[in-house]
Amino acid sequence: MCPKKRGTLLLLKKNYFMSQNAITIESLEENLKVLARQRAIYSVLFIGAIIFIVVSGVGVANQYNAGSFTRGVENFFDYPADLFSDAFEAGWGWFGIVLSFIPALFETFSAAVFSTVVGASIALILCPLATINLSPNQVTVQIVRRTFDILRSFPELVFALILLYLMGKSIVPAIIAVTLHTIGAMGKLFSEAIENIDMKPVDGLKSVGARWYQIICFAVYPQVLPLVLSYSLLRLEINVRASTILGFVGAGGIGAYLTASLQWRYGDEVLAIMFLLVATITALDYFSSYVRHKLIGKISA
Amino acid sequence: MSIAVYDREVSFQEIYQSVEKKAYYQKLTTLVSIGAILLYFVFSIIQFDLGSISRKWSPERASRLFLDTYAHKDHVVMNWKDTSKISVNFEGDYRYQYPSFPEWLERIGDGKDIAILTFNSGSKAIFRDDKIIFEQSKSEDRKFIFGIGDNGKPYAEAYDNDGNEKDLPNWIRVTESKVEVRPSLYERIQIYKRKVEVHRYEFGWKYFWFDFFSPLKDYSLPEALSLIFSNERIEPDKTNFELVLSEISDNEQWMHGTVLFSILETLLMAVLGTLLASLLGLPLAFLAAYNITPFKFIRFSLRRLFDMLRGIDMIIWCLIFVRSFGPGLFTGIFAIAFTDTGTLGKLMSEAIENADNKQQEGVKSTGASTILQHRFGIIPQIMPVFISQSLYYLESNTRGAVILGAMGAGGIGLQLLGAIRTGNDFENVGYMAVLIVLLVTVMDQMSAFLRRFLIGIEKN
Numbered sequence: 001m002c003p004k005k006r007g008t009l010l011l012l013k014k015n016y017f018m019s020q021n022a023i024t025i026e027s028l029e030e031n032l033k034v035l036a037r038q039r040a041i042y043s044v045l046f047i048g049a050i051i052f053i054v055v056s057g058v059g060v061a062n063q064y065n066a067g068s069f070t071r072g073v074e075n076f077f078d079y080p081a082d083l084f085s086d087a088f089e090a091g092w093g094w095f096g097i098v099l100s101f102i103p104a105l106f107e108t109f110s111a112a113v114f115s116t117v118v119g120a121s122i123a124l125i126l127c128p129l130a131t132i133n134l135s136p137n138q139v140t141v142q143i144v145r146r147t148f149d150i151l152r153s154f155p156e157l158v159f160a161l162i163l164l165y166l167m168g169k170s171i172v173p174a175i176i177a178v179t180l181h182t183i184g185a186m187g188k189l190f191s192e193a194i195e196n197i198d199m200k201p202v203d204g205l206k207s208v209g210a211r212w213y214q215i216i217c218f219a220v221y222p223q224v225l226p227l228v229l230s231y232s233l234l235r236l237e238i239n240v241r242a243s244t245i246l247g248f249v250g251a252g253g254i255g256a257y258l259t260a261s262l263q264w265r266y267g268d269e270v271l272a273i274m275f276l277l278v279a280t281i282t283a284l285d286y287f288s289s290y291v292r293h294k295l296i297g298k299i300s301a
Numbered sequence: 302m303s304i305a306v307y308d309r310e311v312s313f314q315e316i317y318q319s320v321e322k323k324a325y326y327q328k329l330t331t332l333v334s335i336g337a338i339l340l341y342f343v344f345s346i347i348q349f350d351l352g353s354i355s356r357k358w359s360p361e362r363a364s365r366l367f368l369d370t371y372a373h374k375d376h377v378v379m380n381w382k383d384t385s386k387i388s389v390n391f392e393g394d395y396r397y398q399y400p401s402f403p404e405w406l407e408r409i410g411d412g413k414d415i416a417i418l419t420f421n422s423g424s425k426a427i428f429r430d431d432k433i434i435f436e437q438s439k440s441e442d443r444k445f446i447f448g449i450g451d452n453g454k455p456y457a458e459a460y461d462n463d464g465n466e467k468d469l470p471n472w473i474r475v476t477e478s479k480v481e482v483r484p485s486l487y488e489r490i491q492i493y494k495r496k497v498e499v500h501r502y503e504f505g506w507k508y509f510w511f512d513f514f515s516p517l518k519d520y521s522l523p524e525a526l527s528l529i530f531s532n533e534r535i536e537p538d539k540t541n542f543e544l545v546l547s548e549i550s551d552n553e554q555w556m557h558g559t560v561l562f563s564i565l566e567t568l569l570m571a572v573l574g575t576l577l578a579s580l581l582g583l584p585l586a587f588l589a590a591y592n593i594t595p596f597k598f599i600r601f602s603l604r605r606l607f608d609m610l611r612g613i614d615m616i617i618w619c620l621i622f623v624r625s626f627g628p629g630l631f632t633g634i635f636a637i638a639f640t641d642t643g644t645l646g647k648l649m650s651e652a653i654e655n656a657d658n659k660q661q662e663g664v665k666s667t668g669a670s671t672i673l674q675h676r677f678g679i680i681p682q683i684m685p686v687f688i689s690q691s692l693y694y695l696e697s698n699t700r701g702a703v704i705l706g707a708m709g710a711g712g713i714g715l716q717l718l719g720a721i722r723t724g725n726d727f728e729n730v731g732y733m734a735v736l737i738v739l740l741v742t743v744m745d746q747m748s749a750f751l752r753r754f755l756i757g758i759e760k761n
């Protein structure tokens with residue numbers, strides 16, 4: 001649709017210039033003025049819309065929020081101050097508290113690792129079926145793609161809450177929910193990556209009579225492996241956050257301890273857990289960006 | 302036979318060997334990594350006790366939950382003491398008692414039978430003074446008699462068509478205090494010492510538009526909509542249009558008004574959060590870029606600020622804000638805005654630093670001031686990145702806002718959490734889950750459309 005539109009636009013411009021017979025400076029200036037006026041109108045409309053959304057949105061939010069905005073701003077530092085004073089009272093013991101939460105953090109972390117590995121593996125196995133240039137038939141392409149779409153747009157929280165109801169409180173529902181979401185998200189990324197591969201190795205293997213699975217294993221996967229690893233690392237970071245949140249609604253791990261400490265108002269414990277979470281996520285962030293830079297360097301080289 | 306490689310003679314034999322060795326090591330690495338992953342799976346299965354899934358998974362609960370999401374049920378209750386009274390309630394709620402018998406329940410005054418209930422499958426439950434008889438539909442032709450024995454405990458007997466006694470099938474469970482009969486998902490009879498309770502399931506969401514107490518409860522939606530255009534008022538003090546709207550939004554069971562409002566709240570949270578983040582992030586990114594800001598101190602402190610905003614997770618911001626702003630929209634808005642200011646600021650400052658400085662020099666050569674140089678030299682270069690990143694964040698924040706809602710920021714997440722925790726409104730859970738998926742999909746499509754519209758044709 002777009003190229004057609006563009007064509008008509010060019011045609012119009014051509015006619016405009018042709019009717020003038022020659023491009024005069026006046027006509028160009030006039031054209032420029034029209035364009036500038038249009039731009040100004042668009043900008044004003046855009047800024048107006050943003051201001052409207054912000055003002056009315058804040059108004060609505062203020063109306064339905066339990067506390068008011070101004071009081072909230074005044075009290076903003078109260079809670080962090082409480083947390084820090086609690087931690088300060090605990091003295092050196094606070095570091096002991098931090099250490100005591102490491103097993104729970106490990107549980108959440110390994111749940112995230114497990115669901116990333118399983119989700120990425122399943123997505124990697126399924127995604128050749130979802131790419132047009134490799135799939136054995138086009139019906140499977142559509143089926144697998146729509147499955148990915150559904151898995152991706154279903155928030156993990158919904159899955160997890162339903163599974164928690166069905167299976168009781170443990171970390172398994174969180175793992176299943178995160179895995180399903182990972183399959184959807186990674187499947188889409190992987191199949192896009194596979195669509196962009198160099199088809200020459202595929203043709204080469206075809207020409208020597210390789211079977212479909214052999215083509216996938218020896219011509220497709222080696223090409224996308226660095227990309228797959230870098231996406232998986234990025235996903236691991238997201239999954240650590242997700243499994244913490246799911247722990248918060250009842251799936252165990254460090255999230256469960258956080259809920260408990262918050263409810264009992266143990267400021268030192270809350271701060272210890274927050275510290276652990278921030279440290280883990282920041283460390284993962286740096287680690288994954290380091291590895292990804294290396295991997296992507298490999299791709300471009 | 303030999304060829305010259307790197308200024309020295311190498312035999313084909315050697316090359317062949319080295320290639321073979323490399324291939325061998327590659328194969329080994331692949332096998333070892335697959336083996337390591339499998340080993341890790343085994344370790345995790347033990348660590349997380351994944352074998353417990355089959356033990357913990359209750360198929361009965363799951364099927365009931367699934368059934369509840371697409372079907373509704375009516376409860377028919379008869380007390381053994383006073384068999385003249387049979388109450389029929391929608392979903393077993395004492396407030397939703399039908400004033401008269403529905404068409405599938407027939408009252409018979411004569412002799413032994415009190416009433417006959419017909420299930421959808423054609424099976425029948427016949428209420429009597431001291432027992433209840435369940436007759437399976439014609440294809441099965443079996444008859445079951447339940448009642449209270451002399452010892453005061455419920456009992457069950459099975460007969461075939463000729464009146465010979467048979468063994469009980471496995472869908473009848475007899476315990477000390479009750480007999481539970483569940484021939485199919487849609488039929489359920491429970492016989493207690495004091496009463497008998499029959500559940501009759503039917504497909505679909507009943508009272509979806511108008512609730513049990515609504516004056517419009519017997520109308521379907523198209524009929525109700527056509528009422529809007531008729532002159533006769535159903536309620537004298539309201540126009541029909543107002544009545545239909547208020548009855549739909551005040552629906553007691555489905556809470557359309559509340560649910561719609563919480564969807565809007567979630568959307569507002571995502572939109573405002575992302576908008577604030579981009580409005581804050583862009584100027585800060587300019588201040589943090591080395592080709593714009595000459596002061597190292599400002600750059601350094603802004604970088605660390607971005608790191609802090611980004612590193613403290615959205616959930617933790619949410620917990621902090623919940624304390625100061627209380628549960629509500631501000632919590633979600635600020636949690637999103639804070640996290641994404643960090644991310645967008647970092648991304649955009651990198652984009653600004655990577656911008657091509659030739660454009661800026663071109664603008665400079667016309668004698669433009671520094672501000673104009675940035676306006677026309679840099680902003681056009683980073684605008685596409687900025688818009689597409691902001692739209693990506695809008696997309697992911699819509700999901701995030703649902704989750705933040707469940708953690709105390711209100712909106713549809715909180716409603717969903719509440720509906721699941723009460724444990725018996727699974728039709729509402731299904732309804733909200735569908736709405737959430739719709740919301741997320743619509744936002745995905747809209748941001749993709751906006752990206753195409755604002756930036757131009759993208760790949761795909």
